[in-house]
Amino acid sequence: MTLLWRRPTTLDGAIEELASDDAAIYAGGVSLVLLMNLGLFEPATLVSLAAVPGLAAVTGDDEAVDLGAMCTHARLAADPILRRTHPAAADMFAGIGNVRVRSWGTLGGNLAHADPAQDPPVMLAALHGTVSVVGPRGDRVIPVEAIAEGPLSPALDPDEIVTSVRLPLAEERSGSSYLKYLPGTKDDYATVSIGAHLQFDRAGAVRQARLVAGAVGPTVVVLGAGSEVLTGHPLDPDVLDALRVAVRDEVNPSSDRRGSADYKREMAGIVAARAASACRPASARP
């Protein structure tokens, strides 16, 4: 079977190319080509976004920072703006997979792949990120956590294109962290990962908490109960233990080679407590 390769130079051109049957976006190919090699996905046309201008920039204003969908993970890990505004996110990008994955994989490709064990959706959802999407029926903005409907099932039409992710700037007295638990190889997917973003009041109590878990459900999970446990309390050991229990009971992982469901549930609680703890502003840490 012939595989067509298209390399449009405008966003409209790309949308047009995607109208053909069995067309798929090529945005680095890390996951896509793997699926093709395994015979699990057989597109008729690949539409590369590499030549579409404006998709690989990082820009900031006084409210937010915008990450272009075609930025590679390596680029974002090293981006001076992101490192200043959201250092935990930059560190997350620096820890994805291995150097080959980071050099080829892109932010947009990663989010559109809708794999709940990927790192970016977990951290970026914790940071209240939103995804900009364009398509023939108009533009829309969706929260990062809503980009997946299920494993490998993005909430996107085949002719829609992710163009950027917008991260609001962090509030005063806030901290973020991303922890992934890797009991196997260092370049494996996480057994469980937690993105955390906590805002504190002047007394050091949590004013607002957002915790998101990866690899423990069909999509990334925003931990409502876990966040609620923290709100209004300082991060003392009792509160962190209550968080551990709440998260353990909130997630619904399945057993696989990275761990049994029970183990993953317990680890989700422990990693969440550690991630929350790591969000303390430097001055508040013991």
Next chain:
Amino acid sequence: MTSERRPSRSSETTHRDDPDQEWVSGRRRFAADIAADTSELLHVAFVLSTEPHARLLDVDADAALALPGVVAVMTGADIGLRLFGRSLRDYPVLAVDRVLFAGQRVAAVAAEDPETAHRAARMVDVSYEPLSPLYDLEDVFGEHDVELHPGAQGYEGATDDHPFGNLQGADVVVDGDVDAAFAECDHVREDTFVFDRVHSAPLEPHACVVDARGEHVSVWSSNKVPNRLRADLALLADRAVGDIHVHPTNIGGDFGSKAAPYLEVVCLLLSERTQRPVAARMTYTEMLGTTAVRHPGRLRLRTGLRQGRIHAHEAEAILDGGAFAAIKPRATRVVSILGHAYANYEVCVRDERAMTVYSNNPPGGHVRSPGEFQSVFAGESQVDLLARTCGEDPIAFRLRRTTVPEVRGILEELRAGVQPWGGDGPDVGVGVATFGCRAGNGESVVAARATSSGVVLRVGVPDQGSGMYATFRLLAAQALEIPREAVHVEAIGADETLTDAGAGSSRVTAVVGSACIDACSRLLEELGPPDPDEGGGYWPAARLERMGTPEVSVEGVGRNRRGEAAAVKPTYGGLALQVTVDRMTGQFVIRRAMLVVAPGRIANPVGFRGQLEGGFVYGLSQAVLERLVVEQGQLVTASLGDYKLACIGDVPPLEIRHVRVGAETEGELRAVGELANIGVAPALANAIDDAVGVRIRTLPITGEDVWQALRSVGQEG
């Protein structure tokens, strides 16, 4: 024998230039590279059984044959039952009436390009009638009337001792009345160790090119035993041995995988049928699902102390050999699992028994240290448990009971080496293990020719990626006192004129290396010794001129036969690991490692260190990270994304030390290839126990295992 008219050897696979750097420069060429340069080539993809145990009702290839680009489809019905096997021929080249594991080759498609071949292979419609499967040892020994090989007695290589139907083989080592010995013991402990399936995982997938147009057959293959490959091809494709030329071909890693003719027979038959050269290359999913896996199973050890001495030792191993015994070379059809636990200590009476059984799983093979990996894990774990019982320090306990001077030296060195590690906080532990590696049996002949431009060593053994030719060159250069650059190694592939047992069993340096040295000493007999007054350099050039002869040719022999006085002596090693354990998660981190080796002659320092470091990482990966998951006979970890190997980030700092015990060891070539990997699992289990007081008796050792063990004793964080 028929007269041979061989195709001329192309320069692409003979190693007349300095080959040693090609491994790292990317210039080395493998079977798949030969395929890329062959015109009119057809590509073969195999149809693999999706059923673990079924009657084969029909193979409908009409749709596949109708696909443009498909040239031929071959089924078991086309070629009949053709069985291959190293010590037992029980494995059909293509399934004929039954399939015995999911992944067994059922048909083959030849097409103009590999993509079309694979697409067509997916279109071949195979009808199965599922049969009751035997998935694990519980199934095999449970109530059933399933006999997987009802015709086993008729297989070539079959033995008479066949107490029950699904037995692949049995092995026994007994040197006394163990029951009487146990009755005399004052302390006895029994532990059962369980190990899961891991894969041999060489970097290069199996690949071959076969050209059977015309009178002769040319074969390029990743097979590591070219002489046997040739004999197998002759037998299974009904050809004269002399018709078949197996060209020397580089191999990109073996670890016990590259010894069976999975692809070559069918490629030969398809090349005959289509009159085109034919190539096949496994996908990595095919590698993981169909080539050598380490035998999973269990090993029960019962060991008794009498007045502090190891008085009685009993071992019972039961191994899952999978659907076929064919890829095991040992006549017992049991991997070498007996005699390794407590091998380095004085034991009064031993009674060890092992058996391998058939199941509907991928066939077990000889993965690097095929049984030593499991049995040294069990033995060296239990040694620590006994030390604890006696209230002795694990190193002191071993020192008091070892009979091997090298092991004594290693333990002293480890004790000194780990001393500065101590006192490093809570949940930190140190574990040690000792082990040994013996060269396998075999004989090799090396032909050496001294000419005016250099010395050529002709060898039959293929370099499977260890860099063995660099070692041969160094050995010859040292023996002849000539520059290494003046020594060339010429690989010849299969050739009945030079005996060679192929690569494997940690045999190559000791056996083929000795043959190189023997050949060089015969050259010196012909040429006379080097004379310092001749000015050094490549002195044989002037000598040959003076002798009035263009060249001198000799042959050298190397052999090893275990049990004989002249047998290659074992290499011994010891490993210490320091770990920290996170009690909340069970995750452990190896902070540092020290490997102490009592080597023989170190012929090639870089290669030697490479074997030790590579062995350590291989052992670490299989002890901790790898698990080939097969559920209900189906491969679950079907890609290297799911079957994860250690990456560089997983490897802790490793210090390597040598100890010398006796000056004579400096001149002896010994084995090292299957040494370092076997120590990692027991040293790690011992270190974890030292850190947090729980004992892991299963492989691989995971954080979840440690967490579960901590929970079961109420010691989690």
